[in-house]
Amino acid sequence: MMPPSIDQQLLERSEAALASVVLDRLDLGTTDTFEVRDPATERVIATPPDHSADDALVALDRADRAGAAWARTTARHRSDVLHRAYGMLIEQRDRLAAVITREMGKPLAEALGEVQYAADYVRWYAEEALRPAGGYRENPVGGSTILTTRGPIGTALLITPWNFPMAMATRKIAPAIAVGCGAVVKPAALTPITTLVVAEIFVAAGVPEELVQVVTTTRAGAFSEALMADPRVRKVSFTGSTGVGSVLLGQAAKHVIKSSMELGGNAPLLVFDDADLDRAVEGAVIAKLRNGGQSCVAANRILVQDGIADAFVEGFTERMRETVLGNGLAEGVTLGPVIDDRAVANFSRFVEDAVSRGADLRLGGSAPEGDGHFFEATVLDRVPESAEIAQTEIFGPVASIARFRDEADGISRANATPFGLASYVFSENIDRAFDVADRLDTGMVGINQGIVSNVAAPFGGTKASGLGREGSSEGLEEYQEIRFYNLARRSAGS
Numbered sequence: 001m002m003p004p005s006i007d008q009q010l011l012e013r014s015e016a017a018l019a020s021v022v023l024d025r026l027d028l029g030t031t032d033t034f035e036v037r038d039p040a041t042e043r044v045i046a047t048p049p050d051h052s053a054d055d056a057l058v059a060l061d062r063a064d065r066a067g068a069a070w071a072r073t074t075a076r077h078r079s080d081v082l083h084r085a086y087g088m089l090i091e092q093r094d095r096l097a098a099v100i101t102r103e104m105g106k107p108l109a110e111a112l113g114e115v116q117y118a119a120d121y122v123r124w125y126a127e128e129a130l131r132p133a134g135g136y137r138e139n140p141v142g143g144s145t146i147l148t149t150r151g152p153i154g155t156a157l158l159i160t161p162w163n164f165p166m167a168m169a170t171r172k173i174a175p176a177i178a179v180g181c182g183a184v185v186k187p188a189a190l191t192p193i194t195t196l197v198v199a200e201i202f203v204a205a206g207v208p209e210e211l212v213q214v215v216t217t218t219r220a221g222a223f224s225e226a227l228m229a230d231p232r233v234r235k236v237s238f239t240g241s242t243g244v245g246s247v248l249l250g251q252a253a254k255h256v257i258k259s260s261m262e263l264g265g266n267a268p269l270l271v272f273d274d275a276d277l278d279r280a281v282e283g284a285v286i287a288k289l290r291n292g293g294q295s296c297v298a299a300n301r302i303l304v305q306d307g308i309a310d311a312f313v314e315g316f317t318e319r320m321r322e323t324v325l326g327n328g329l330a331e332g333v334t335l336g337p338v339i340d341d342r343a344v345a346n347f348s349r350f351v352e353d354a355v356s357r358g359a360d361l362r363l364g365g366s367a368p369e370g371d372g373h374f375f376e377a378t379v380l381d382r383v384p385e386s387a388e389i390a391q392t393e394i395f396g397p398v399a400s401i402a403r404f405r406d407e408a409d410g411i412s413r414a415n416a417t418p419f420g421l422a423s424y425v426f427s428e429n430i431d432r433a434f435d436v437a438d439r440l441d442t443g444m445v446g447i448n449q450g451i452v453s454n455v456a457a458p459f460g461g462t463k464a465s466g467l468g469r470e471g472s473s474e475g476l477e478e479y480q481e482i483r484f485y486n487l488a489r490r491s492a493g494s
Protein backbone atom coordinates (compact mmCIF):
# COMPACT_ATOMS: atom_id res chain seq x y z
CA MET A 1 0.00 0.00 0.00
CA MET A 2 1.26 3.52 -0.86
CA PRO A 3 2.14 5.54 2.25
CA PRO A 4 -0.08 8.62 2.81
CA SER A 5 1.43 11.72 1.23
CA ILE A 6 2.80 14.61 3.24
CA ASP A 7 0.68 17.70 3.72
CA GLN A 8 2.70 20.42 1.89
CA GLN A 9 1.37 23.20 4.11
CA LEU A 10 2.44 21.34 7.23
CA LEU A 11 5.84 20.69 5.69
CA GLU A 12 6.30 24.40 4.94
CA ARG A 13 5.14 25.32 8.44
CA SER A 14 7.58 22.85 9.98
CA GLU A 15 10.43 24.23 7.82
CA ALA A 16 9.57 27.72 9.05
CA ALA A 17 9.46 26.46 12.65
CA LEU A 18 12.90 24.88 12.30
CA ALA A 19 14.31 28.00 10.64
CA SER A 20 13.05 30.14 13.54
CA VAL A 21 15.18 28.39 16.16
CA VAL A 22 18.35 30.00 17.50
CA LEU A 23 20.65 26.98 17.40
CA ASP A 24 23.52 28.45 19.36
CA ARG A 25 21.98 29.82 22.52
CA LEU A 26 25.30 29.54 24.37
CA ASP A 27 26.91 31.80 21.78
CA LEU A 28 30.48 30.80 22.61
CA GLY A 29 31.74 31.02 19.06
CA THR A 30 32.19 27.24 18.78
CA THR A 31 32.52 26.25 15.13
CA ASP A 32 32.04 22.47 15.50
CA THR A 33 28.55 21.35 14.56
CA PHE A 34 26.62 18.09 14.18
CA GLU A 35 23.72 17.03 12.00
CA VAL A 36 20.19 16.43 13.21
CA ARG A 37 18.14 14.34 10.78
CA ASP A 38 14.43 13.84 10.25
CA PRO A 39 13.88 10.11 10.95
CA ALA A 40 11.09 10.00 8.36
CA THR A 41 13.31 11.14 5.48
CA GLU A 42 16.87 10.90 6.85
CA ARG A 43 17.44 14.47 5.57
CA VAL A 44 19.45 16.93 7.65
CA ILE A 45 17.12 19.43 9.33
CA ALA A 46 19.54 21.34 11.58
CA THR A 47 23.22 21.68 12.46
CA PRO A 48 23.55 22.86 16.06
CA PRO A 49 26.91 23.46 17.74
CA ASP A 50 28.74 20.42 19.04
CA HIS A 51 29.86 21.85 22.35
CA SER A 52 32.99 20.68 24.12
CA ALA A 53 33.35 19.89 27.82
CA ASP A 54 35.00 23.31 28.28
CA ASP A 55 31.96 25.01 26.72
CA ALA A 56 29.77 23.06 29.13
CA LEU A 57 31.80 24.39 32.06
CA VAL A 58 31.16 27.96 30.85
CA ALA A 59 27.45 27.11 30.73
CA LEU A 60 27.68 25.72 34.26
CA ASP A 61 29.33 28.90 35.49
CA ARG A 62 26.51 31.01 34.02
CA ALA A 63 23.74 28.81 35.37
CA ASP A 64 25.33 28.71 38.80
CA ARG A 65 25.64 32.51 39.05
CA ALA A 66 22.13 33.08 37.74
CA GLY A 67 20.86 30.37 40.12
CA ALA A 68 22.30 32.16 43.16
CA ALA A 69 20.24 35.28 42.33
CA TRP A 70 17.14 33.27 41.33
CA ALA A 71 17.19 31.43 44.66
CA ARG A 72 16.57 34.79 46.37
CA THR A 73 13.40 35.56 44.39
CA THR A 74 10.02 34.92 45.98
CA ALA A 75 8.03 31.78 45.34
CA ARG A 76 5.23 34.01 44.03
CA HIS A 77 7.55 35.51 41.42
CA ARG A 78 8.81 32.09 40.26
CA SER A 79 5.25 30.83 40.10
CA ASP A 80 4.12 33.83 38.01
CA VAL A 81 7.00 33.32 35.56
CA LEU A 82 6.14 29.63 35.18
CA HIS A 83 2.45 30.45 34.67
CA ARG A 84 3.47 32.87 31.89
CA ALA A 85 5.73 30.21 30.38
CA TYR A 86 2.81 27.76 30.38
CA GLY A 87 0.65 30.24 28.48
CA MET A 88 3.36 30.91 25.91
CA LEU A 89 4.11 27.21 25.38
CA ILE A 90 0.44 26.66 24.65
CA GLU A 91 0.28 29.70 22.35
CA GLN A 92 3.23 28.26 20.43
CA ARG A 93 1.99 24.68 20.46
CA ASP A 94 1.90 24.38 16.64
CA ARG A 95 5.50 25.53 16.29
CA LEU A 96 6.67 23.19 19.06
CA ALA A 97 4.74 20.21 17.69
CA ALA A 98 6.15 20.77 14.21
CA VAL A 99 9.70 20.74 15.57
CA ILE A 100 9.00 17.59 17.64
CA THR A 101 7.60 15.75 14.62
CA ARG A 102 10.49 16.77 12.39
CA GLU A 103 13.27 15.77 14.78
CA MET A 104 11.69 12.80 16.56
CA GLY A 105 9.15 11.52 14.05
CA LYS A 106 5.93 11.07 16.02
CA PRO A 107 2.71 11.96 14.15
CA LEU A 108 1.71 15.60 14.50
CA ALA A 109 -1.37 14.81 16.60
CA GLU A 110 0.82 12.94 19.10
CA ALA A 111 3.36 15.78 19.04
CA LEU A 112 0.55 18.20 19.96
CA GLY A 113 -0.34 15.81 22.79
CA GLU A 114 3.26 15.90 24.00
CA VAL A 115 3.25 19.72 23.96
CA GLN A 116 0.18 19.75 26.22
CA TYR A 117 1.65 17.05 28.51
CA ALA A 118 4.99 18.93 28.69
CA ALA A 119 3.33 22.31 29.31
CA ASP A 120 1.19 20.73 32.03
CA TYR A 121 4.39 20.03 34.02
CA VAL A 122 5.15 23.77 33.82
CA ARG A 123 1.67 24.69 35.04
CA TRP A 124 1.80 22.03 37.76
CA TYR A 125 5.11 23.36 39.12
CA ALA A 126 3.88 26.96 38.85
CA GLU A 127 1.25 25.82 41.35
CA GLU A 128 3.55 23.62 43.46
CA ALA A 129 6.04 26.50 43.83
CA LEU A 130 3.58 28.10 46.25
CA ARG A 131 2.90 25.06 48.45
CA PRO A 132 4.20 25.12 52.03
CA ALA A 133 7.75 23.80 52.11
CA GLY A 134 8.41 23.50 55.82
CA GLY A 135 7.38 21.59 58.92
CA TYR A 136 7.02 21.93 62.66
CA ARG A 137 7.33 19.26 65.32
CA GLU A 138 7.90 19.09 69.03
CA ASN A 139 10.84 17.19 70.46
CA PRO A 140 9.09 14.10 71.94
CA VAL A 141 11.05 14.43 75.19
CA GLY A 142 10.48 18.18 75.37
CA GLY A 143 13.01 21.00 75.62
CA SER A 144 13.02 21.96 71.95
CA THR A 145 10.94 22.62 68.89
CA ILE A 146 12.09 21.41 65.50
CA LEU A 147 11.39 23.62 62.48
CA THR A 148 12.18 22.27 59.01
CA THR A 149 12.68 24.25 55.81
CA ARG A 150 13.25 23.20 52.23
CA GLY A 151 15.50 25.30 50.02
CA PRO A 152 16.89 24.96 46.49
CA ILE A 153 19.62 22.36 46.34
CA GLY A 154 21.80 24.38 43.94
CA THR A 155 22.72 23.98 40.31
CA ALA A 156 21.21 20.97 38.57
CA LEU A 157 22.45 18.92 35.65
CA LEU A 158 19.52 17.68 33.56
CA ILE A 159 20.08 15.02 30.88
CA THR A 160 17.17 13.99 28.66
CA PRO A 161 16.43 11.27 26.05
CA TRP A 162 15.10 11.59 22.51
CA ASN A 163 11.71 9.90 22.85
CA PHE A 164 9.76 12.74 24.52
CA PRO A 165 12.07 15.68 23.76
CA MET A 166 9.76 18.29 25.26
CA ALA A 167 8.07 16.47 28.15
CA MET A 168 11.26 14.98 29.55
CA ALA A 169 12.83 18.47 29.49
CA THR A 170 9.98 20.35 31.20
CA ARG A 171 9.51 17.56 33.76
CA LYS A 172 13.00 18.47 35.00
CA ILE A 173 13.36 22.18 34.20
CA ALA A 174 10.04 23.29 35.72
CA PRO A 175 10.59 21.92 39.25
CA ALA A 176 14.20 23.14 39.24
CA ILE A 177 13.06 26.68 38.38
CA ALA A 178 10.09 26.49 40.77
CA VAL A 179 12.28 25.91 43.83
CA GLY A 180 15.02 28.37 42.80
CA CYS A 181 17.74 26.33 41.05
CA GLY A 182 19.78 27.11 37.94
CA ALA A 183 20.27 24.29 35.44
CA VAL A 184 22.44 22.98 32.65
CA VAL A 185 20.33 20.88 30.27
CA LYS A 186 21.76 18.37 27.84
CA PRO A 187 19.18 17.09 25.34
CA ALA A 188 19.84 13.94 23.29
CA ALA A 189 21.95 14.67 20.19
CA LEU A 190 19.19 13.07 18.08
CA THR A 191 16.58 15.64 19.22
CA PRO A 192 18.16 18.81 20.59
CA ILE A 193 16.01 21.42 18.80
CA THR A 194 12.81 21.19 20.86
CA THR A 195 14.74 21.97 24.07
CA LEU A 196 16.22 25.08 22.44
CA VAL A 197 12.72 26.32 21.62
CA VAL A 198 11.53 25.59 25.17
CA ALA A 199 14.49 27.55 26.60
CA GLU A 200 13.74 30.51 24.29
CA ILE A 201 10.10 30.56 25.44
CA PHE A 202 11.10 30.37 29.11
CA VAL A 203 13.34 33.42 28.67
CA ALA A 204 10.55 35.30 26.90
CA ALA A 205 8.30 34.46 29.87
CA GLY A 206 10.73 36.04 32.34
CA VAL A 207 13.20 33.28 33.24
CA PRO A 208 16.63 34.99 33.50
CA GLU A 209 18.59 34.57 30.26
CA GLU A 210 21.42 32.55 31.83
CA LEU A 211 19.45 30.46 34.35
CA VAL A 212 18.76 27.51 32.04
CA GLN A 213 21.72 26.71 29.81
CA VAL A 214 21.09 24.25 26.97
CA VAL A 215 24.25 22.45 25.87
CA THR A 216 23.94 20.67 22.53
CA THR A 217 26.68 18.09 22.06
CA THR A 218 27.50 14.65 20.72
CA ARG A 219 30.25 14.28 23.31
CA ALA A 220 28.01 13.08 26.13
CA GLY A 221 30.69 11.13 28.01
CA ALA A 222 33.17 14.03 28.16
CA PHE A 223 30.31 16.40 29.04
CA SER A 224 29.16 14.44 32.07
CA GLU A 225 32.69 13.63 33.26
CA ALA A 226 33.56 17.34 33.34
CA LEU A 227 30.33 18.53 34.92
CA MET A 228 29.88 15.73 37.42
CA ALA A 229 33.38 16.43 38.79
CA ASP A 230 32.60 20.11 39.35
CA PRO A 231 31.54 20.90 42.93
CA ARG A 232 28.99 23.48 41.69
CA VAL A 233 26.76 20.65 40.42
CA ARG A 234 24.60 19.64 43.39
CA LYS A 235 21.96 17.62 41.59
CA VAL A 236 21.79 15.32 38.58
CA SER A 237 18.51 14.26 37.02
CA PHE A 238 18.81 11.77 34.19
CA THR A 239 16.27 10.07 31.96
CA GLY A 240 17.57 7.38 29.66
CA SER A 241 19.02 3.89 29.58
CA THR A 242 20.00 1.96 32.68
CA GLY A 243 23.56 1.56 31.32
CA VAL A 244 24.19 5.32 31.12
CA GLY A 245 22.30 5.85 34.40
CA SER A 246 24.65 3.56 36.24
CA VAL A 247 27.71 5.39 34.80
CA LEU A 248 26.24 8.67 36.09
CA LEU A 249 25.49 7.10 39.47
CA GLY A 250 29.16 6.10 39.71
CA GLN A 251 30.19 9.71 39.05
CA ALA A 252 27.55 10.96 41.49
CA ALA A 253 28.79 8.56 44.18
CA LYS A 254 32.34 9.86 43.81
CA HIS A 255 31.29 13.47 44.35
CA VAL A 256 28.20 12.77 46.52
CA ILE A 257 25.63 14.39 44.20
CA LYS A 258 21.91 13.94 44.80
CA SER A 259 20.56 11.84 41.92
CA SER A 260 17.26 11.13 40.20
CA MET A 261 17.41 8.31 37.69
CA GLU A 262 14.49 7.57 35.35
CA LEU A 263 15.80 4.51 33.55
CA GLY A 264 14.72 1.65 31.32
CA GLY A 265 11.53 -0.38 31.62
CA ASN A 266 10.17 -3.80 30.68
CA ALA A 267 6.49 -3.36 31.51
CA PRO A 268 4.27 -6.43 31.84
CA LEU A 269 0.61 -6.01 30.87
CA LEU A 270 -1.57 -8.70 32.46
CA VAL A 271 -4.99 -9.56 31.05
CA PHE A 272 -7.03 -11.87 33.28
CA ASP A 273 -9.88 -14.12 32.16
CA ASP A 274 -12.33 -11.80 33.95
CA ALA A 275 -11.17 -8.68 32.07
CA ASP A 276 -13.53 -6.65 29.90
CA LEU A 277 -12.23 -7.73 26.47
CA ASP A 278 -12.78 -4.41 24.66
CA ARG A 279 -11.24 -2.43 27.49
CA ALA A 280 -8.22 -4.74 27.63
CA VAL A 281 -7.68 -4.60 23.85
CA GLU A 282 -7.96 -0.81 23.77
CA GLY A 283 -5.71 -0.40 26.81
CA ALA A 284 -3.10 -2.76 25.39
CA VAL A 285 -3.05 -0.95 22.02
CA ILE A 286 -2.50 2.38 23.79
CA ALA A 287 0.13 0.95 26.13
CA LYS A 288 1.93 -0.62 23.18
CA LEU A 289 1.66 2.02 20.47
CA ARG A 290 1.80 5.35 22.30
CA ASN A 291 4.84 7.15 20.87
CA GLY A 292 5.24 4.28 18.40
CA GLY A 293 6.14 1.98 21.30
CA GLN A 294 9.18 4.17 22.03
CA SER A 295 8.25 4.79 25.61
CA CYS A 296 9.81 3.57 28.83
CA VAL A 297 6.35 2.57 30.09
CA ALA A 298 5.28 0.81 26.85
CA ALA A 299 3.67 -2.63 27.31
CA ASN A 300 6.74 -4.75 26.69
CA ARG A 301 5.37 -8.18 27.62
CA ILE A 302 1.66 -8.72 27.08
CA LEU A 303 0.70 -11.64 29.33
CA VAL A 304 -2.78 -13.07 28.77
CA GLN A 305 -4.59 -15.73 30.81
CA ASP A 306 -5.40 -18.90 28.86
CA GLY A 307 -9.22 -18.55 28.98
CA ILE A 308 -9.33 -15.14 27.22
CA ALA A 309 -6.12 -15.40 25.19
CA ASP A 310 -7.52 -16.38 21.76
CA ALA A 311 -10.21 -13.69 21.81
CA PHE A 312 -7.75 -11.08 23.06
CA VAL A 313 -5.13 -11.88 20.40
CA GLU A 314 -7.81 -11.71 17.70
CA GLY A 315 -9.14 -8.32 18.84
CA PHE A 316 -5.71 -6.88 19.54
CA THR A 317 -4.34 -7.92 16.13
CA GLU A 318 -7.32 -6.34 14.36
CA ARG A 319 -6.80 -3.05 16.21
CA MET A 320 -3.06 -3.08 15.45
CA ARG A 321 -3.93 -3.70 11.76
CA GLU A 322 -5.76 -0.33 11.68
CA THR A 323 -2.45 1.49 12.27
CA VAL A 324 -1.41 3.78 9.42
CA LEU A 325 2.36 3.91 8.99
CA GLY A 326 4.02 6.96 7.44
CA ASN A 327 5.56 10.39 7.80
CA GLY A 328 4.16 12.15 10.88
CA LEU A 329 3.27 15.17 8.69
CA ALA A 330 0.88 13.12 6.53
CA GLU A 331 -2.88 13.14 7.07
CA GLY A 332 -4.20 10.05 8.88
CA VAL A 333 -0.81 8.63 9.93
CA THR A 334 -0.96 7.02 13.38
CA LEU A 335 2.49 5.40 13.47
CA GLY A 336 5.57 7.44 12.51
CA PRO A 337 9.13 6.34 11.91
CA VAL A 338 11.29 4.88 14.68
CA ILE A 339 14.32 6.84 15.72
CA ASP A 340 17.14 5.26 13.70
CA ASP A 341 18.27 2.32 11.60
CA ARG A 342 19.70 0.53 14.64
CA ALA A 343 16.18 0.32 16.04
CA VAL A 344 14.88 -1.09 12.73
CA ALA A 345 17.63 -3.73 12.72
CA ASN A 346 16.78 -4.68 16.32
CA PHE A 347 13.09 -5.21 15.51
CA SER A 348 13.88 -7.37 12.48
CA ARG A 349 16.19 -9.50 14.64
CA PHE A 350 13.61 -9.79 17.46
CA VAL A 351 10.97 -11.02 15.01
CA GLU A 352 13.27 -13.49 13.27
CA ASP A 353 14.55 -14.88 16.57
CA ALA A 354 11.07 -15.21 18.12
CA VAL A 355 9.64 -16.95 15.03
CA SER A 356 12.62 -19.33 14.90
CA ARG A 357 11.79 -20.29 18.51
CA GLY A 358 8.15 -21.04 17.75
CA ALA A 359 6.34 -17.70 18.10
CA ASP A 360 3.36 -17.06 15.84
CA LEU A 361 3.74 -13.92 13.67
CA ARG A 362 0.17 -12.54 13.46
CA LEU A 363 0.85 -9.16 11.86
CA GLY A 364 3.64 -7.11 10.28
CA GLY A 365 7.22 -8.07 11.00
CA SER A 366 9.00 -6.06 8.29
CA ALA A 367 10.65 -2.76 7.51
CA PRO A 368 9.21 -1.19 4.33
CA GLU A 369 11.68 -0.31 1.56
CA GLY A 370 12.65 3.32 0.97
CA ASP A 371 13.92 6.31 2.89
CA GLY A 372 13.32 6.76 6.58
CA HIS A 373 13.41 4.42 9.57
CA PHE A 374 10.06 2.66 9.46
CA PHE A 375 8.82 -0.62 10.93
CA GLU A 376 5.34 -2.11 10.62
CA ALA A 377 3.01 -2.52 13.58
CA THR A 378 3.77 -6.12 14.51
CA VAL A 379 2.09 -8.79 16.64
CA LEU A 380 3.86 -11.91 17.85
CA ASP A 381 1.80 -14.46 19.79
CA ARG A 382 2.96 -17.43 21.91
CA VAL A 383 6.40 -15.89 22.39
CA PRO A 384 8.57 -18.29 24.42
CA GLU A 385 10.50 -16.93 27.40
CA SER A 386 13.76 -17.93 25.68
CA ALA A 387 13.18 -15.42 22.86
CA GLU A 388 15.31 -12.26 22.97
CA ILE A 389 12.19 -10.09 22.70
CA ALA A 390 10.78 -11.61 25.90
CA GLN A 391 13.84 -10.49 27.87
CA THR A 392 14.69 -7.08 26.49
CA GLU A 393 13.20 -3.57 26.27
CA ILE A 394 11.65 -3.48 22.75
CA PHE A 395 11.15 0.30 22.38
CA GLY A 396 9.15 0.07 19.17
CA PRO A 397 5.86 -1.01 17.56
CA VAL A 398 6.37 -4.76 18.07
CA ALA A 399 3.97 -6.51 20.45
CA SER A 400 5.12 -9.64 22.25
CA ILE A 401 2.31 -11.81 23.66
CA ALA A 402 2.62 -14.85 25.93
CA ARG A 403 0.05 -16.79 27.91
CA PHE A 404 -0.24 -17.66 31.61
CA ARG A 405 -2.23 -20.20 33.66
CA ASP A 406 -3.32 -18.53 36.88
CA GLU A 407 -2.70 -15.53 39.13
CA ALA A 408 0.48 -16.91 40.68
CA ASP A 409 1.92 -17.82 37.29
CA GLY A 410 1.05 -14.38 35.83
CA ILE A 411 2.55 -12.46 38.75
CA SER A 412 5.71 -14.51 38.83
CA ARG A 413 6.29 -13.99 35.09
CA ALA A 414 5.52 -10.30 35.36
CA ASN A 415 8.10 -9.83 38.13
CA ALA A 416 10.78 -11.93 36.42
CA THR A 417 12.80 -8.94 35.21
CA PRO A 418 15.48 -6.71 36.69
CA PHE A 419 13.30 -3.70 35.76
CA GLY A 420 10.41 -2.24 37.73
CA LEU A 421 9.05 0.87 36.02
CA ALA A 422 5.41 0.32 35.02
CA SER A 423 2.93 -2.54 34.81
CA TYR A 424 -0.71 -2.91 33.79
CA VAL A 425 -3.52 -5.14 35.09
CA PHE A 426 -6.85 -5.78 33.38
CA SER A 427 -9.55 -7.49 35.47
CA GLU A 428 -13.16 -6.52 36.22
CA ASN A 429 -12.75 -8.03 39.69
CA ILE A 430 -11.57 -5.04 41.70
CA ASP A 431 -10.24 -7.21 44.55
CA ARG A 432 -8.11 -9.20 42.15
CA ALA A 433 -6.95 -6.10 40.28
CA PHE A 434 -5.72 -4.44 43.49
CA ASP A 435 -4.25 -7.65 44.97
CA VAL A 436 -2.28 -8.28 41.79
CA ALA A 437 -1.22 -4.61 41.54
CA ASP A 438 0.11 -4.78 45.12
CA ARG A 439 2.26 -7.76 44.22
CA LEU A 440 3.79 -6.28 41.06
CA ASP A 441 7.24 -4.91 41.78
CA THR A 442 6.96 -1.68 39.78
CA GLY A 443 6.72 2.01 40.67
CA MET A 444 3.52 2.52 38.66
CA VAL A 445 0.54 0.29 37.88
CA GLY A 446 -2.18 1.06 35.35
CA ILE A 447 -5.42 -0.66 36.37
CA ASN A 448 -7.87 -1.27 33.53
CA GLN A 449 -6.14 1.40 31.44
CA GLY A 450 -3.05 1.64 29.29
CA ILE A 451 -1.79 5.01 30.53
CA VAL A 452 0.11 5.81 33.72
CA SER A 453 1.65 9.16 32.80
CA ASN A 454 0.16 12.14 34.64
CA VAL A 455 1.76 15.34 35.90
CA ALA A 456 0.09 14.89 39.30
CA ALA A 457 1.52 11.39 39.78
CA PRO A 458 5.00 10.47 41.05
CA PHE A 459 6.57 8.97 37.92
CA GLY A 460 9.41 6.52 38.55
CA GLY A 461 10.48 2.96 39.05
CA THR A 462 11.94 0.30 41.32
CA LYS A 463 14.95 -2.01 40.80
CA ALA A 464 17.03 -1.23 37.66
CA SER A 465 14.39 1.28 36.51
CA GLY A 466 15.78 3.98 38.71
CA LEU A 467 15.78 6.14 41.78
CA GLY A 468 13.55 9.06 42.75
CA ARG A 469 10.33 10.38 41.27
CA GLU A 470 9.35 13.09 38.79
CA GLY A 471 6.10 15.01 38.56
CA SER A 472 3.76 15.54 41.55
CA SER A 473 5.01 17.13 44.79
CA GLU A 474 7.64 14.37 45.12
CA GLY A 475 9.24 15.68 41.93
CA LEU A 476 9.77 19.08 43.55
CA GLU A 477 11.53 17.60 46.57
CA GLU A 478 14.17 16.13 44.26
CA TYR A 479 15.50 19.70 43.81
CA GLN A 480 15.37 20.68 47.46
CA GLU A 481 17.63 20.36 50.45
CA ILE A 482 16.09 19.97 53.90
CA ARG A 483 17.40 21.92 56.89
CA PHE A 484 16.10 21.93 60.44
CA TYR A 485 16.42 24.45 63.24
CA ASN A 486 16.49 23.01 66.73
CA LEU A 487 14.95 25.76 68.81
CA ALA A 488 15.60 25.50 72.56
CA ARG A 489 12.47 25.81 74.74
CA ARG A 490 12.34 26.53 78.48
CA SER A 491 9.94 23.80 79.35
CA ALA A 492 11.21 20.21 79.40
CA GLY A 493 7.87 19.17 77.96
CA SER A 494 4.44 18.58 79.43
Ligand SMILES: NC(=O)c1ccc[n+]([C@@H]2O[C@H](COP(=O)([O-])OP(=O)(O)OC[C@H]3O[C@@H](n4cnc5c(N)ncnc54)[C@H](O)[C@@H]3O)[C@@H](O)[C@H]2O)c1
Pocket residue numbers: 159160161162163168186187188189220221224225239240241242244245247248261262263264265295296297393421461465466
Ligand atom coordinates in the same frame (compact mmCIF):
# COMPACT_ATOMS: atom_id res chain seq x y z
N1 LIG B 1 12.12 6.05 33.19
C1 LIG B 1 11.82 7.05 32.38
O1 LIG B 1 11.14 8.02 32.75
C2 LIG B 1 12.32 7.04 30.97
C3 LIG B 1 11.81 7.98 30.06
C4 LIG B 1 12.26 7.95 28.73
C5 LIG B 1 13.23 7.02 28.35
N2 LIG B 1 13.70 6.15 29.26
C6 LIG B 1 14.70 5.14 28.85
O2 LIG B 1 15.65 5.72 27.97
C7 LIG B 1 16.11 4.76 27.04
C8 LIG B 1 16.01 5.32 25.64
O3 LIG B 1 16.54 6.60 25.57
P1 LIG B 1 17.98 6.88 24.96
O4 LIG B 1 18.29 5.91 23.90
O5 LIG B 1 18.03 8.33 24.59
O6 LIG B 1 18.92 6.61 26.23
P2 LIG B 1 20.47 6.93 26.40
O7 LIG B 1 20.80 6.50 27.79
O8 LIG B 1 21.28 6.42 25.30
O9 LIG B 1 20.54 8.53 26.30
C9 LIG B 1 19.84 9.37 27.18
C10 LIG B 1 20.63 10.66 27.32
O10 LIG B 1 21.89 10.37 27.93
C11 LIG B 1 22.94 10.93 27.14
N3 LIG B 1 24.15 10.16 27.37
C12 LIG B 1 24.62 9.07 26.71
N4 LIG B 1 25.80 8.67 27.26
C13 LIG B 1 26.05 9.52 28.29
C14 LIG B 1 27.11 9.64 29.25
N5 LIG B 1 28.14 8.80 29.29
N6 LIG B 1 27.03 10.65 30.15
C15 LIG B 1 26.00 11.50 30.14
N7 LIG B 1 24.98 11.45 29.27
C16 LIG B 1 25.00 10.47 28.36
C17 LIG B 1 22.39 10.91 25.73
O11 LIG B 1 23.11 11.79 24.91
C18 LIG B 1 20.95 11.34 25.99
O12 LIG B 1 20.90 12.74 26.18
C19 LIG B 1 15.24 3.55 27.24
O13 LIG B 1 15.92 2.59 28.03
C20 LIG B 1 14.05 4.10 28.01
O14 LIG B 1 13.35 3.17 28.78
C21 LIG B 1 13.28 6.13 30.54
Ligand SMILES: N[C@@H](CC=O)C(=O)O
Pocket residue numbers: 163164167294295296297453459
Ligand atom coordinates in the same frame (compact mmCIF):
# COMPACT_ATOMS: atom_id res chain seq x y z
N1 LIG C 1 6.46 7.60 28.55
C1 LIG C 1 6.96 8.36 29.63
C2 LIG C 1 8.30 8.78 29.44
C3 LIG C 1 9.14 7.59 29.09
O1 LIG C 1 9.39 7.26 27.99
C4 LIG C 1 6.00 9.45 29.98
O2 LIG C 1 4.87 9.30 29.59
O3 LIG C 1 6.31 10.40 30.68
